[in-house]
Amino acid sequence: METINIQKTKAIDQVNTRERVSRLFSRSIKNESKMQALYLALSMIDLTTLEGKDSDGKVKQLCYKASHLHYKHPGLPHVAAICVYPTMVPIAKKELEGTGINVASVATAFPSGMADINAKLDEVKSVVDAGADEVDMVISRGRFLSGDYNYVSDEISQVKDACGKAHLKVILETGELVTLDNVQLASDIAMEAGADFIKTSTGKVSPSATPPVVLTMLEAIRDFQIKTGKKIGMKPAGGIGTAKQAIQYLVMIKETLGDEWLSPNLFRFGASSLANDLLMQIMKQSTGQYQSKDYFSID
């Protein structure tokens, strides 16, 4: 197997990263720009249900929500994708036919990634055959932390081959990577190995997407683009539940990667409760009254 030579580009300055995050996050976004940001954030959501208790009914309901966000407010965008477990892909695919909403499936023994490579590849092939447009894989964190970077890299490129036309998002599970330097290195490995998107977390490990981690990954994407010209997408996931957080992340992308990334093609939010909070904010902006969850469909 071909080995990839990953060079550590630079050491991450943690204090500086935190400082930059807090400066970006304190920016005030109001009125028309806020409304625009809320709409944009809605269109970037990967509406997610990844529970052991998921049923056909739950997935159907989520698919309906994805395409009919709030009947009281016409002209809303739909979310970018639905993210489900492999067994739910056929149902989601059927429910979302003709809506323009993608079906994403987690694969490769999500969330732990503790499985044989062949089992992982079989799983990927089967979800792609079932119609998944996007595949969210997890990296082998144990291998990564023990320094077996080639294994991690090879695994990603094999999964990428198995994906065929489907887009590949690589979950780094940054909550287990301990340091920002590791986050940067894992991002570089994933991008070199063929990831279309890099994603922070599974949502099953705490902490999930934290602002310094997201900024580190965005900077890795920027450096990768400067080096190779390729544009890699970013998906923070887990712990993003409020419109305020979503807008803060939008500011962070714009300042780090520019306007081109302000699109569902290159940026996604992995979330479930975020959609309703964005909707409540949109209704607050347009009616002037603070809203209640009682008047929005269950997410």
Place this chain on the structure above:
Amino acid sequence: MSQRIDIQKTYKLFIGGKFPRTESGRYIKWTDKNETTVVNICRGSRKDFRNAMVSARSASGGWSSRTAYNRAQILYRVGEMLEGRREQFMAELTLQGLTNKQAKNEINQSIDRFIYYAGWADKFQQVFSRVNPVSLPYFNFTLPEATGVVAAIAPDDTSLLGLVSIIAPVIAGGNSIVILASESLPLSSISFAEVLHTSDVPGGVINILTGYRSELIEHFSSHMDVNAIIYCGHNTDDQKLVEINAALNVKHVIQFPIQDWSNDKHQSPYHILKCQETKTTWHPIGF
């Protein structure tokens, strides 16, 4: 030896079990009659109210699902804690214009009111529940349940007793509350929050704001997540505004145009019932 300077208390808001300053950074200067003591009171904003509503909503489920007996114990505990802080409230109430005798009465009655509602907390549901006769094979019964989050504009004429008389029945019934303290006599409301902080009331069940009625009443009455609104006052424009805004999501509206809360008739299990929903169950039975 240099002369010692007294340390003044910073009067802050009480939201979600914490004492934040107002997010707006605005203050109201409060002065006593002799203009010797000056206190800065937070001028709460609509965003403070919004934050308090989020806390109240998230605390509401846990509070209403506790056993009624446990709620009774916690209300009793508030009374106990209040008893232990007599001196502080005496000083504040007299500073706000009461005589020693009046202040003592107000404190006594405030404590007693909590003890009174602690007694009712695990009894009102039995008293107000009923079995309804129906001519079908159903066991049909009705019981009161907490309505959820209550927003309240506290009486302006009293610093402590009015506030306590509104809060106690609302939380005895399993609701959470966001209350705007008296505008002209705000000091004891925040000291009362310190009492709550040291009793076992979970954070978010009671949230106390200070500020201007005229600024906040619009938001208190129009917020869609408020299930009931209590207005204490005589201003007919305010009363009308509350009624109109409450119609947005059909809030319960409770008006108390009462000036003197010291009368015993202002404590009643029917006050608990005002912030309750009525649930009727049709349970199938045999012939």
